[in-house]
Amino acid sequence: MVGRGDEPEVIWARPERTGRGPKPAYRRGDIAAAAVRLADAGGLDAVSMRHVAAELGCGTMSLYNYVPRKEDLYELMVDAVSGEHELWEPTGDWRADMLRVGHQTRALMRRHPWLPRLMSGIYGFSPNALRYLEHCLACLDPLEVSRGTKMELVAMLNAVVTMYVANELAVAERTRSLPWSEERETAVRIAYLGSQVATGAYPRLAATFAEGAGPVDLEAVFERALGRVLDAFTPRG
């Protein structure tokens, strides 16, 4: 028996198929796809070993032949959706290319709202993550900074996108498991915020909220954030 969780192991290093024994009934991709389907439909909490097994149509414990620990299932999921990144031929305009990367990552995370939560806890060198990283570096070829700096750029871009989307989705994901609506939850929180600001204890905060009374244009905020990150890495001439 090989690696039932008693040895440190990267799941990607474990062969999908070893010589002996009956043929495995599923591929890693099948399992990842099933888990992603469940998470998309019912949130990350809907991804349990039992549910995934049921979705596949096998017994719960059979899953452990493919995935030694639940955490590895998460890694499979992250890799699977990372494969949805479109990788194009770099245009030569690194700024435009990286903007496109940022927007695409955001779209990916909105399609799979559970992704930000997993991204911040996973070490992340799955095959598709490596492909994605290589693609970013290719887009950055025209940028004249050190290789290390390019990595830092990609890291910061991902950090900003991830946290912005996470905040955007926080309420929606929270209310998913609660018996009342997202609007009601938001209203209650805004009301509390208003009451606190109205005490006068936070004058600058009060001024800010008074100024921007209308709803915030999330799209514009995100766009500005991306632009600023890229500016921060543009060599000043």
Add this chain to the structure above:
Amino acid sequence: MVGRGDEPEVIWARPERTGRGPKPAYRRGDIAAAAVRLADAGGLDAVSMRHVAAELGCGTMSLYNYVPRKEDLYELMVDAVSGEHELWEPTGDWRADMLRVGHQTRALMRRHPWLPRLMSGIYGFSPNALRYLEHCLACLDPLEVSRGTKMELVAMLNAVVTMYVANELAVAERTRSLPWSEERETAVRIAYLGSQVATGAYPRLAATFAEGAGPVDLEAVFERALGRVLDAFTPRG
């Protein structure tokens, strides 16, 4: 009976004490402190309603008189450690002040390694969070940009700090619940990464890793990241 989780509610809006009935035996602060103690010692997974109740010395279900849902316990925890932020009189040098804020947040998160995980999932307008935000805005008084832009600066600074610390701590937090050491886990993952890079499928990645063979200076990387975020918000003259 008031708000046992059947109504949307911000825990901060609920009075700690209502008129009727026996005196509550604990204050919110006691509960938060107990939970933080457990999380610091045993990771976020050590924070269960049962454990916190035991730490306080009361029955499990008594906790629910103070905290309608577990999520609210998390909010209490985040607020409690947010109170550890040192708030000083702004110096007039907004850049220096914000650098200090960034370093302090990082220190806070290293003291409480479970914090990044909670930060990315919580809406976050607790009393201490408001105080912290107001303080940041005060530090930014000398910066001549719109109020909205200042908020965006604070948001991005927090995003970057949170994700950087989260990555820094990812392996450590992961191995906490596993039977082998952090070093062993890291070694295995690095080995896999090396094997993949060696296939030649990722030339730019390979070059990057060949170049920076030595261990990365996390301190310097973090410092540069902070600097770049602040640069991105400095009006160009």
Add this chain to the structure above:
DNA sequence: AGCGCATTACGTACGGCGTACGTAACTACG
């Protein structure tokens, strides 16, 4: 060809979790 054994399949079971519910003791307000 046929034996051996690593592997797959999966039922059962254990200890933990969040929390719904019911009951008893208690105290401020009408």
Add this chain to the structure above:
DNA sequence: CGTAGTTACGTACGCCGTACGTAATGCGCT
């Protein structure tokens, strides 16, 4: 002073991850 609203908390339900044991399977060896 009664009574209504609160606190305290034991019990119980339905989940969870997963250790373990057993039966079936089919590759690689002699």
